Amino acid sequence: MTQWFTIARVLPQRLDLNGSSASAEIMAMTLRQMGHEVSIVDIHGPQDAPSTVDIVTVGSGSSSQIAPAATELIGLVRLFQNWKHSGAHWIALGMGWDLLGEALTTAEGDAVPGAGVFPSRADHRTGRFVGEVHGFDYRGRESAGYINQMGTTEILEGQPLVTLEAPPEGLPVTEGLRGENLFATRLGGPALALNPHWALDIASDVLASRGLEPQTGEFHQRVEAAAAEARSRIIRRLGARR
Amino acid sequence: MGKVPSFVFAKLLRFLTRLRGGGSAFPGLVLMRLRPQVLRETLGSLRLGTVFVSGSNGKSTTTTMIAALLRAHGIAVFSNPAGGNLPQGLASAVVGDADLGGRVSADIAVVEVDEAYGGMIADALTPDWVVLTNIQVDQLNRFGEPENVYRMLRDLAARATTGVLVNAGDPNLVALGAEIAARGSRVEFVDLSQDALASARHGVVAASVHSEAPERLQGSPAAVLSTTSGARATIQVGGEDIALDLPAPGLHYAVDATLAVGCVSLVGDRGLDSQIVAHAMGQSVPVFGRGETISFKGADIALTMMKNLPSLQVNVDAMTESPELVWVAVDEGTPDPSWIYDVELGVVDHVDVLTGTKAWQWALFLEYRGIPYGQVIEDTSEALAAVRRMALDKDVSVTAIVNYEQMMLIRRLAGYKELEGVR
Numbered sequence: 001m002t003q004w005f006t007i008a009r010v011l012p013q014r015l016d017l018n019g020s021s022a023s024a025e026i027m028a029m030t031l032r033q034m035g036h037e038v039s040i041v042d043i044h045g046p047q048d049a050p051s052t053v054d055i056v057t058v059g060s061g062s063s064s065q066i067a068p069a070a071t072e073l074i075g076l077v078r079l080f081q082n083w084k085h086s087g088a089h090w091i092a093l094g095m096g097w098d099l100l101g102e103a104l105t106t107a108e109g110d111a112v113p114g115a116g117v118f119p120s121r122a123d124h125r126t127g128r129f130v131g132e133v134h135g136f137d138y139r140g141r142e143s144a145g146y147i148n149q150m151g152t153t154e155i156l157e158g159q160p161l162v163t164l165e166a167p168p169e170g171l172p173v174t175e176g177l178r179g180e181n182l183f184a185t186r187l188g189g190p191a192l193a194l195n196p197h198w199a200l201d202i203a204s205d206v207l208a209s210r211g212l213e214p215q216t217g218e219f220h221q222r223v224e225a226a227a228a229e230a231r232s233r234i235i236r237r238l239g240a241r242r
Numbered sequence: 243m244g245k246v247p248s249f250v251f252a253k254l255l256r257f258l259t260r261l262r263g264g265g266s267a268f269p270g271l272v273l274m275r276l277r278p279q280v281l282r283e284t285l286g287s288l289r290l291g292t293v294f295v296s297g298s299n300g301k302s303t304t305t306t307m308i309a310a311l312l313r314a315h316g317i318a319v320f321s322n323p324a325g326g327n328l329p330q331g332l333a334s335a336v337v338g339d340a341d342l343g344g345r346v347s348a349d350i351a352v353v354e355v356d357e358a359y360g361g362m363i364a365d366a367l368t369p370d371w372v373v374l375t376n377i378q379v380d381q382l383n384r385f386g387e388p389e390n391v392y393r394m395l396r397d398l399a400a401r402a403t404t405g406v407l408v409n410a411g412d413p414n415l416v417a418l419g420a421e422i423a424a425r426g427s428r429v430e431f432v433d434l435s436q437d438a439l440a441s442a443r444h445g446v447v448a449a450s451v452h453s454e455a456p457e458r459l460q461g462s463p464a465a466v467l468s469t470t471s472g473a474r475a476t477i478q479v480g481g482e483d484i485a486l487d488l489p490a491p492g493l494h495y496a497v498d499a500t501l502a503v504g505c506v507s508l509v510g511d512r513g514l515d516s517q518i519v520a521h522a523m524g525q526s527v528p529v530f531g532r533g534e535t536i537s538f539k540g541a542d543i544a545l546t547m548m549k550n551l552p553s554l555q556v557n558v559d560a561m562t563e564s565p566e567l568v569w570v571a572v573d574e575g576t577p578d579p580s581w582i583y584d585v586e587l588g589v590v591d592h593v594d595v596l597t598g599t600k601a602w603q604w605a606l607f608l609e610y611r612g613i614p615y616g617q618v619i620e621d622t623s624e625a626l627a628a629v630r631r632m633a634l635d636k637d638v639s640v641t642a643i644v645n646y647e648q649m650m651l652i653r654r655l656a657g658y659k660e661l662e663g664v665r
Contacts, residue, residue: 014450018382019583022610029610062387064451128386132577146578148382188580193606223609229618230602237574237599 003210005031006050007040008083010058010076010096014069018148019190020059020093026192027055027091030199031206033219045072049079052086054206060094060149060188063124066106069099073115080117089181089206090117093191094149097177097184098122107150118184119158120177124151129171132234133187135164138178143195144231145187147171153186161185161198166238181205194230196223245283245344248276252337267326270334281329281367283344284336285320290350292367293509296360296398297375297409298391298449299553300498301327303489303532304375305354307502307523312350314522315512320348327356329363350509357391358384360398372402373505375498377414378552379449379584383577388414388449396421405430407505409497410459411439411467412448419459432504433463434497438470442493442559443588447552464504470496472562477503484516486523490533492560494553499523533557535639538656541630542639545653548572549646551581557643564589565641569629571622573598575647582607590643592616594632597625598648622651 009024028038043049061069080100084090090100098104101120104112109125127150134144143162152172161176161183176185183202185191192199204214243251252273259268273280285292295305309321322335332353340346355363377391385391396418399406406427408415411434419429439445465479473488475496484503488495502523507514527534535544548554570593572579579600593615596604601618608615619625633640644652 016584017387018379018578019580022583025583026610029612062389062450064389130383130386146580148386148578150386188578190580190583190603190606193583193610194603219609223606226602226605226609230600230606233599233602 003036003212005036005038005054005206006052007038007055007057008043008049008053009040010043010056011069011072012042012059013044014065014072015059015061015096015099017060017062017094018188020096020188021057022190023057023059023091023093023192024055026190026199027057027202030196030203030220033217034203034215043076046075046079049076051082053083053088055089055091055202056080056083057091058093058096058100060096063107063150066095066099066104066112070112073099077115080115084117087181087209089202090183091192091202092118092184094186094188097186098124098153101153102156118177118182119156119179120153120184121156122151122153126151126170129168131168132238133164133167133171133175134231134235134238135162135175137162137195137198141197142231142235143198144234145185145191145194147175147186148188149186158182193223194227196220196227243276245277246342248273248280249337249340249342249344251276253342256334256337267328267330267334269337270332271330273337274329274333279366280333280336280344281363284340284346285351285367288320288346288348288350290317290509290511291370291404292351292353293371293373293505294353294355294360294363294369294398294402295373295375296355296357296395298357298378298380299549300375300494301354303495304373304498304501305352307499307526308373308505309352310522310526311502311506311519312352312510314518315506315510315515317350317510317512318348320346320351322353327354328359329366332363355398357394360394361401364398364401369402370404371407371505371509372399373407373501374399374415374418375409375501376412376446376552377418377449377451378447378550379581380550380552382581388451391449392418392451400425400427402427404428405508407431407464407501407508409446409501410434410463411446411497414448414451416457416459417452420457423460429459430461430464430504430508431459432465432467432500434467434500435469438467438493438496441470442556444555444559444586446493446497447555464507465500467496467500475499479503479507479514482516484519486520488523489526490560492556494556495533536653536656536658538626538630541633543629543642543652543656544639545649546641546643547646547649548643551584554585554643558585558588558590561589564591566638567629567633567636567640568593569595569597569625569640569642570601570604571597571625571642571644571648571652572600572604573645573647576600576645579603587611587613595619595625595629597622622648623655626652626655
């Protein structure tokens with residue numbers, strides 16, 4: 001039975017660096033290919049916001065966007081609380097995750113309050129890590145991607161998304177956050193595309209909240225096959241470098 | 243080592259590397275080891291000085307255009323070949339052009355400079371002018387974020403002893419210009435009309451380095467891009483409109499041409515003859531792989547560069563019809579292709595062949611965009627043979643959307659032996 005779903009994409013004009021706002025597009029396609037209708041609503045301020053949404057996505061940004069984005073998020077905190085209490089599912093990448101956590105310390109040492117959606121704290125003073133990574137996720141599935149982010153993030157609740165295999169020096173062995181209705185990662189823009197098992201997990205949770213089962217088909221098989229090929233190239237490259 | 247023996251040795255190396263085919267930046271690297279001051283010795287006292295051209299995109303095309311316009315006005319120009327924008331590439335160009343005494347016969351040096359190496363090259367050769375094309379989202383694996391590129395270009399611009407010319411169509415460069423003008427630098431600019439900006443769906447695709455739009459720069463523009471459509475542009479300079487042909491269609495080529503015209507009006511000493519400008523620009527051809535069409539055993543292959551998000555976006559925006567046969571080739575030269583999710587593919591409604599080690603990442607992107615694709619042939623040589631067969635069977639040309647490294651490989655496989663960045 002076709003259902004309508006709404007995805008809210010938060011501050012896409014500021015938090016969309018390097019494909020990181022693609023989570024909304026990927027979740028929309030994942031659900032549409034199960035026969036559902038999906039609309040994506042860009043949230044620039046409280047005036048744009050529907051009262052309820054099913055999925056909230058936020059992408060990453062560059063350092064000059066921290067202050068303006070944090071300022072704009074202040075006006076959205078009450079809305080976020082309402083969405084959280086009504087059971088919305090949250091997907092945050094990179095700096096968007098940092099800004100939706102409890103707090104962020106910038107590379108210059110300034111403390112920026114977070115929106116309080118994610119139980120995490122970010123610290124950008126430890127510099128930037130750039131490169132491909134590979135590991136196993138919270139269900140032991142092979143996962144991979146590309147990180148290009150400042151600093152580190154401390155998880156206060158929930159479990160890591162991925163345990164990395166042989167991470168480079170300076171990069172923590174665990175990455176990302178998976179909690180109740182919460183998904184966050186420092187992997188780059190197409191993290192959900194390269195790891196469609198995560199998109200399916202989130203879609204399954206969203207559908208389950210309406211008492212529905214995911215109906216996967218040819219599209220989902222095709223993207224998993226293509227993603228497996230893409231991940232295997234990353235793993236091959238990492239293997240060649242070690 | 244003395245000057246003459248150093249140049250003899252470097253030229254011998256150049257001869258030997260060319261014997262094995264193509265060229266190399268190695269002779270330049272060796273020359274810089276032998277004579278660390280070689281760039282200053284050879285280029286540091288040219289009559290009209292030195293112009294550095296830098297920015298995220300359009301460096302090669304703008305450099306080539308400036309050099310062509312100056313030469314058309316009778317000015318002898320030293321320039322590095324497209325892509326040879328690192329110190330060793332510049333030194334290799336010196337090896338090619340200098341005599342055995344290390345003398346370069348030129349009135350002016352117009353050199354393309356890599357953003358990250360600008361400071362290092364400025365240490366070796368002080369620029370009189372710095373021309374900045376744009377600041378776009380580019381090579382994030384290398385630069386982290388565009389803010390770092392802004393800082394590098396600002397620091398490079400501050401090294402110019404005479405002045406800086408910026409593209410005021412890019413708000414980042416307006417901010418940069420205002421910042422260095424406040425410190426006492428002379429800042430000139432070219433402007434783009436609203437009509438010109440509106441000619442491309444995504445405008446100049448500038449990075450979002452500043453949260454607030456900067457104010458306009460003080461003074462009058464050195465040149466204004468009044469209109470552009472396809473491969474035609476009208477540039478206003480000195481109260482005169484110059485209508486000219488561009489080497490390929492697109493707002494980005496028109497902006498490069500406007501910068502070139504503005505630059506020549508500032509640095510040349512022979513005035514600016516509109517007929518000469520129009521004629522010289524009409525003779526210009528696409529720079530190595532940028533909008534170039536190559537031929538491979540009867541099949542035409544139009545190379546469309548996707549060096550980064552802006553370059554792909556502006557090239558796709560410049561397409562007016564859906565290409566019939568599309569080949570996407572991307573490899574390790576693009577370490578993180580995440581940015582493809584930010585591209586609007588416009589008239590590109592299908593892809594026939596995907597190639598290179600990042601082909602499967604492109605396949606995923608196309609799946610999520612709902613754009614059909616045909617075969618994944620990771621090996622470039624096999625893919626080239628396959629797209630040639632398709633092109634001949636359908637009697638169409640190939641639109642190849644390629645990253646820089648695949649462009650070089652495809653050209654070589656197609657029999658185009660000269661290398662970029664070396665002379």
